[in-house]
Amino acid sequence: SQTIHQWPATLVQPVGSPLSLECTVEGTSNPNLYWYRQAAGRGLQLLFYSVGIGQISSEVPQNLSASRPQDRQFILSSKKLLLSDSGFYLCAWSDIWTSGRVYNEQFFGPGTRLTVL
Amino acid sequence: DQQVKQNSPSLSVQEGRISILNCDYTNSMFDYFLWYKKYPAEGPTFLISISSIKDKNEDGRFTVFLNKSAKHLSLHIVPSQPGDSAVYFCAASNPSGTYKYIFGTGTRLKVLA
Numbered sequence: 001s002q003t004i005h006q007w008p009a010t011l012v013q014p015v016g017s018p019l020s021l022e023c024t025v026e027g028t029s030n031p032n033l034y035w036y037r038q039a040a041g042r043g044l045q046l047l048f049y050s051v052g053i054g055q056i057s058s059e060v061p062q063n064l065s066a067s068r069p070q071d072r073q074f075i076l077s078s079k080k081l082l083l084s085d086s087g088f089y090l091c092a093w094s095d096i097w098t099s100g101r102v103y104n105e106q107f108f109g110p111g112t113r114l115t116v117l
Numbered sequence: 118d119q120q121v122k123q124n125s126p127s128l129s130v131q132e133g134r135i136s137i138l139n140c141d142y143t144n145s146m147f148d149y150f151l152w153y154k155k156y157p158a159e160g161p162t163f164l165i166s167i168s169s170i171k172d173k174n175e176d177g178r179f180t181v182f183l184n185k186s187a188k189h190l191s192l193h194i195v196p197s198q199p200g201d202s203a204v205y206f207c208a209a210s211n212p213s214g215t216y217k218y219i220f221g222t223g224t225r226l227k228v229l230a
Contacts, residue, residue: 036220043123046219106218
């Protein structure tokens, strides 16, 4: 069975410090990978998605970046955190699209609560 | 521009009664819709989905209805249970082939015992 891991679970960082959140998926190959953020009082905002190693698409301009150094590893980074980067960060995966497939459900990790002070 | 909207941020329902959560969308090209349930400090979990070729899908206590002409979908929970208390997100499939989903802002459901 497939599992998705995220760490750390919680993180408190000062403004201006760097960030690295890691997500790994087990039990599947070549998944689509996603980073979402849930800010206080807001829905799930898609930040980045990746359809393969080294392939990153950014959905919104921001202070964050993403990388996919390995097939099942997705990293969210920042060189200098802002107060507005606080939120609940979620990693998700889905199977790649194949011909004839109707949909691909996304499976979410447990999330990382980031507080920037 | 919010393409998927959940206009009710919260809903309270008595245990045993029906919960109805609503979702509206603006893009007529969306072809697949999902509902996710989220508990605090956890990732969302998939609940139920519906293709645009259908108008109803049922799974136990959960039923999703789709009205394409109105660009509206709803989730019915009958009977509601205290364990259903959570935030519910609707999501729509962006028909780009990459399976990006556009999520709504969520509705917090509280089922009162």
